[in-house]
Amino acid sequence: MKVVQIAGFLGSGKTTTLISLSRQLSEEFKKRVAIIVNEIGDVPVDAKVVNEFGLKVKDIGGGCICCELLINLAITLEELSKGFNPDIVFIEPSGVSIPSSVKDGIKTAKGTEIKVGPVVVIFDAERAEEQLSDEGIGTFVMRQLSGADIVAINKVDAVDEAHVRVYEEKLKAVNPSARQVRISALRGVGLNDLIHMIMELIEAQ
Amino acid sequence: MKKDAHHDIPHGDEAINIGGYGAAFKISSTRAVDPATLQSISRDLVKEIAEGCMRRGAKAIGHVKLYLKAQSGYIQADTVGMKYGIHVDGNIAKPERVANLVVNSIIIGLGKTEVASATLNSIREVMERHGFSMTQVEEARGGEARQR
Numbered sequence: 001m002k003v004v005q006i007a008g009f010l011g012s013g014k015t016t017t018l019i020s021l022s023r024q025l026s027e028e029f030k031k032r033v034a035i036i037v038n039e040i041g042d043v044p045v046d047a048k049v050v051n052e053f054g055l056k057v058k059d060i061g062g063g064c065i066c067c068e069l070l071i072n073l074a075i076t077l078e079e080l081s082k083g084f085n086p087d088i089v090f091i092e093p094s095g096v097s098i099p100s101s102v103k104d105g106i107k108t109a110k111g112t113e114i115k116v117g118p119v120v121v122i123f124d125a126e127r128a129e130e131q132l133s134d135e136g137i138g139t140f141v142m143r144q145l146s147g148a149d150i151v152a153i154n155k156v157d158a159v160d161e162a163h164v165r166v167y168e169e170k171l172k173a174v175n176p177s178a179r180q181v182r183i184s185a186l187r188g189v190g191l192n193d194l195i196h197m198i199m200e201l202i203e204a205q
Numbered sequence: 206m207k208k209d210a211h212h213d214i215p216h217g218d219e220a221i222n223i224g225g226y227g228a229a230f231k232i233s234s235t236r237a238v239d240p241a242t243l244q245s246i247s248r249d250l251v252k253e254i255a256e257g258c259m260r261r262g263a264k265a266i267g268h269v270k271l272y273l274k275a276q277s278g279y280i281q282a283d284t285v286g287m288k289y290g291i292h293v294d295g296n297i298a299k300p301e302r303v304a305n306l307v308v309n310s311i312i313i314g315l316g317k318t319e320v321a322s323a324t325l326n327s328i329r330e331v332m333e334r335h336g337f338s339m340t341q342v343e344e345a346r347g348g349e350a351r352q353r
Binding site for chain 2: 127
């Protein structure tokens with residue numbers, strides 16, 4: 001059971017990406033997929049939407065899984081492993097989670113079959129300037145990106161080519177070892193490339 | 206009954222203040238409301254919450270999300286800021302009198318009390334305008350704090 005994070009700041013497009021990836025992996029790759037969703041607000045919306053697509057979803061709420069709910073993450077992974085035995089578990093941490101902390105939480109889950117998979121951080125190309133020009137948010141987004149194995153630059157359909165190139169360079173400087181992919185989760189652009197990157201990294205582990 | 210959340214990003218970055226509020230409601234109308242109107246109401250509600258939060262001094266919208274579930278389908282609507290538009294998805298197949306509404310607002314630069322107030326006021330106003338009565342309901346969810 002490989003545990004893959006789909007992280008990123010608030011509103012970056014995590015849920016939309018997650019639904020598309022999960023459906024494609026289930027239908028085309030015949031993988032057994034489960035999803036763990038963590039939302040800050042105590043009443044979840046994302047888990048309900050994911051559930052509408054017939055996907056196996058567990059909701060961890062009431063806080064952030066990278067800090068106060070880290071233990072719940074480990075327990076939920078153990079329960080999924082025993083009860084559902086998926087090939088891949090996608091975790092959607094809240095938009096204010098730190099991927100490296102979530103990764104530490106995954107490692108505490110008991111069970112030899114639970115393996116840490118790649119970390120995908122979704123970057124919102126449309127709101128790039130707004131976020132990175134703000135000192136606090138910019139620093140935080142950069143911190144999220146520094147923990148990525150794959151940086152998925154989302155909403156590329158909403159910006160021009162020059163804009164995407166500028167941010168590809170900037171993000172490369174933040175995390176030189178991460179792979180980059182351009183996507184539009186809403187339009188289905190680049191998702192095949194993202195799936196192949198995820199599968200390559202899983203197989204290489 | 207009220208549900209709210211607050212997250213100051215205690216991850217070494219005190220500069221960002223994020224307030225969150227989520228609530229679930231049962232809404233009902235004396236007449237069946239057609240799917241197009243339900244979609245329009247969903248859009249209006251997301252817009253009003255986002256604008257209400259900005260009027261109260263929010264720095265930016267983290268997200269405002271809505272899920273409206275009725276017997277014949279669901280609608281989801283969200284925004285990350287009005288200048289980026291509102292995304293509406295899902296489908297309700299036939300006119301409905303009753304639905305469950307879940308709203309989640311995560312706002313940058315506002316405290317939880319302000320976010321809760323702006324969200325609740327907008328929900329009340331929009332529902333009243335469209336002739337819906339509403340009752341807040343408790344939402345059960347997995348993920349209560351547990352100890353090994």
